Amino acid sequence: MPPRKSSAAEVSAPAHQAVARSVNDIKQMITSGDLLPGQQIRQEHIAAVLGVSRLPVREALRQLVADGLVVHRHNVGFAVARLSRSEFDQIYLMRRLLETEVIRSLPRPSARQLADIATLAEEVERAAADVDLPRMRALNSQFHLAVFDLSDLKLVVGEIRRIWTWALPYHSVYLYDEAGRTRILAEHREMVAALRAGDVERLVELMDAHRAGSADRLNLMLEAGAVTHPHAD
Incomplete structure (x- = not known):
């Protein structure tokens, strides 16, 4: 029997907190100019800077895509959104x-x-x-x-x-x-x-x-x- 996927409600509170902190920290890096419009975002580097694993960083980046601050390109990865x-x-x-x-x-x-x-x-x-x-x-x-x-x-x-x-x-x-x-x-x-x-x-x-x-x-x-x-x- 395949393992059952956990629902959002079953995700631990610390995991939610790590994602929320990562969202705020990455947003701050973008708005302060540490990450520039159009710049590729290296998940490993961001995880090391924030002191978290790649998992909350990846989830945070997905949320920031929904907010319009980050874009995701197939086979390229995440980058800071750049306005035309x-x-x-x-x-x-x-x-x-x-x-x-x-x-x-x-x-x-x-x-x-x-x-x-x-x-x-x-x-x-x-x-x-x-x-x-x-x-x-x-x-x-x-x-x-x-x-x-x-x-x-x-x-x-x-x-x-x-x-x-x-x-x-x-x-x-x-x-x-x-x-x-x-x-x-x-x-x-x-x-x-x-x-x-x-x-x-x-x-x-x-x-x-x-x-x-x-x-x-x-x-x-x-x-x-x-x-x-x-x-x-």
């Missing part, structure tokens, strides 16, 4: 359409919600002052998603989160530009002020400019083929 110019443009088109609808649906935030968002903006500024770019990238995402999460359009916000994930590997690249960081921080402060005033149309305008500035910078890098490791010069 067309795909990149489509991501920003979807962001503009969905984020605009979500922002226009925002209720007036409570004092607690506004304080939490303002605190995130301040933490982004502290990370920028320390030139802690991985932390700045993570906090920048948290700031924007905290604003979107004020909306009752939860399905739409979930889709925005998924779209943001596709572009995460590129976010750490444009943060290396000091002028870009300065612009981002100034626009965050204006967004908090617009939220405080309950001016959603002003917030739409600010988000359009904020998004366009990031898209322009990333477009220049895509055209120049400059999406490389920041320390590789």
Whole structure:
């Protein structure tokens, strides 16, 4: 009698935890620039770096394929997903359409919600002052998603989160530009002020400019083929 395959529910808790940790660690390696768009992912190397076996690494990579951060090619293996110019443009088109609808649906935030968002903006500024770019990238995402999460359009916000994930590997690249960081921080402060005033149309305008500035910078890098490791010069 052939051995029975274990169901997902029968997999041990430590195994689940190893996969979850591997997902988070590999995602961090991608978004921080340790693994670059288009780079092949060697399972043996990743397992050694993370101190786990290949099994949780392989399962983590499969999950990241579903998230859009990793691709799998037959007879080649796993690699970090790389956006084409067309795909990149489509991501920003979807962001503009969905984020605009979500922002226009925002209720007036409570004092607690506004304080939490303002605190995130301040933490982004502290990370920028320390030139802690991985932390700045993570906090920048948290700031924007905290604003979107004020909306009752939860399905739409979930889709925005998924779209943001596709572009995460590129976010750490444009943060290396000091002028870009300065612009981002100034626009965050204006967004908090617009939220405080309950001016959603002003917030739409600010988000359009904020998004366009990031898209322009990333477009220049895509055209120049400059999406490389920041320390590789």
